Amino acid sequence: MMIQLNQKHAGCYYCAGQMPFLFAEYEKGSDRITALLEIDTRHQGWPGIPHGGVGITALIELADILAKPCLEYPLYFNFRFGGEKLVIGDRVFLEIIRSGNVFTGKMEKEGGRQPYLTCEITASAPPILAEESKTIENLSSQSPVNSSPLVMPNFANRIIFAPQTQHLHKYRTFYFRENQDGRVYVKCSLTDCRDKDNGIDINKMGEYLHPGAIITILDETLGWASFFASWQGGVTINISAYFPEPIIPGGRLYSLGYCERTYGTFQRKIAYSSGGLFEKKEGVKRLIVYANGRWLTKPEYKEKMLRYITSYSP
Secondary structure (H helix, E strand, O other): OEEEEOOOOOOOOOOOOOOOOOOOEEEEOOOEEEEEEEOOHHHEOOOOOEOHHHHHHHHHHHHHHHOOOOOOOOEEEEEEEOOOOOOOOOEEEEEEEEEOOEEEEEEEEOOOOOOOEEEEEEOOOOOOOHHHHHHHHHHHHOOOOEEEEEEEEOOOHHHHEOHHHHHHOOEEEEEEEEOOOOOEEEEEEOOOOOOOOOOOOEOEEOOEEOHHHHHHHHHHHHHHHHHHHHOOEEEEEEEEEEEOOOOOOOOEEEEEEEEEEEEEEOOEEEEEEEEEEEEEEOOEEEEEEEEEEEEEEEHHHHHHHHHHHHHOOO
């Protein structure tokens, strides 16, 4: 393998230019690609640690560079967190290995023993999750009887949005909504801070919205659904997402998350949540990405999150 400057994604915010958000060089063979990334303050989510979307997006970038000519839709992503904790200042090793249409990868501390993040990306994936998707579509189609907003800093604006518009997306609003049947879900509009921006501010992979940016949005939306259901703060254990087709900017976009169930004790609870990304165009609403996952919640996470949110200044 040889070290290469990124030419396939020329002009990419994530992996090209003088100071890319993720990486500028990689080592690439026929079925394997690696890169190094240094975690800095641009990547921070909660205090002192990287946002999970950083690793998710970096591994997707590498998989697309390795793919010939690119990752082919439909795409199915499966990411799992665990292993050694990462903090600001750590150097991490990224790797993607291809076997047919399946790309497996990891992100781990340089010299570490256990990956912080692992993934499996399936290109040209068969249709899946049809029944699960119907539940989310039905939830979204009902008129809520109650709705409460939560305005909070946008910790992921550097991952999700293009550099020239990040200052317009420093805050976001999550709406906690209750339907007539008593089910509560979380909704977050991606296109409400600029009138009719139609997703044009979201980072792209070629002509289409970047899957890493979209999964980052879904991770936060489903995560807040989990935290609300357990009334605790938490961290992502795993998240999966299915993209039946590429997302072309042009419609109003919003994410939705719903906690299906929780189990465990008050001190350590696991929440299962599902949801998706919806597009509304010319009066027609449709689910364009489906996601589900698990979140670990603990009382001490809640206290840390509340302190950070109330003191944060973007």
